[in-house]
Amino acid sequence: MTNTKLTNQAQIEGLLFISGDEGITLGDLAKISGFMKPAVLAILQELKKKYENDPTSAFILLKSDQTYRLATKPQLAEVIKHYFEVPLTVPLTKALLEVLAIVAYRQPITRLEIDDIRGVQSSGSLQKLMVRGLIDTHGRLDAPGRPFLYSTTPAFLNYFGLSDLDELPPLPDQDELEISNINGDIFLEALQAREERKDDN
Numbered sequence: 001m002t003n004t005k006l007t008n009q010a011q012i013e014g015l016l017f018i019s020g021d022e023g024i025t026l027g028d029l030a031k032i033s034g035f036m037k038p039a040v041l042a043i044l045q046e047l048k049k050k051y052e053n054d055p056t057s058a059f060i061l062l063k064s065d066q067t068y069r070l071a072t073k074p075q076l077a078e079v080i081k082h083y084f085e086v087p088l089t090v091p092l093t094k095a096l097l098e099v100l101a102i103v104a105y106r107q108p109i110t111r112l113e114i115d116d117i118r119g120v121q122s123s124g125s126l127q128k129l130m131v132r133g134l135i136d137t138h139g140r141l142d143a144p145g146r147p148f149l150y151s152t153t154p155a156f157l158n159y160f161g162l163s164d165l166d167e168l169p170p171l172p173d174q175d176e177l178e179i180s181n182i183n184g185d186i187f188l189e190a191l192q193a194r195e196e197r198k199d200d201n
Helices: 002-022 026-033 037-053 074-084 094-106 111-118 123-131 154-159 184-200
Strands: 059-064 067-072 135-140 148-152
Touching: 002 026, 002 037, 002 067, 002 111, 026 037, 037 059, 067 074, 094 111, 094 123, 094 148, 111 123, 111 148, 123 135
Parallel strands: none
Antiparallel strands: 059 067, 135 148
């Protein structure tokens, strides 16, 4: 009995984690997990108490308009602030370039779609790119949970010295946008041109 309960809790916790900032509704949690809504509510209450009472946990469970999402505890605000305070002069990492490339070629796109392409969670990278002003939210997808759609910004074009999105470096196969085709190298030429122009000025 105890093992089953822990397994159910882990499934709900995993769904909350993967839903990211968009969160997930009670109905979607029940539908995806296969649990009855009262059971899901009970698990959510258990998780809420668990996070609140565990000083070793960084999370809290928030609810807004029937949508549940994980967030970090307010006490971590200062530490998390430092994480996102990356000077704009610092080059983009490979992970950031990968996420940026996916957004550029598939915009507008949801975080879950980006995660599917990369095979890893991309919330942190998306937040960093938004702080830099290279991407922004562009409405919501008309689907369960109404996830945010991400698109590039004019600052993205300026950063890479592009006039418009038509000047993006071509992919080997536009029909198959795989991670092997969209690593940071596809922006290398545009990035080098940008740096050369900066040096000339």
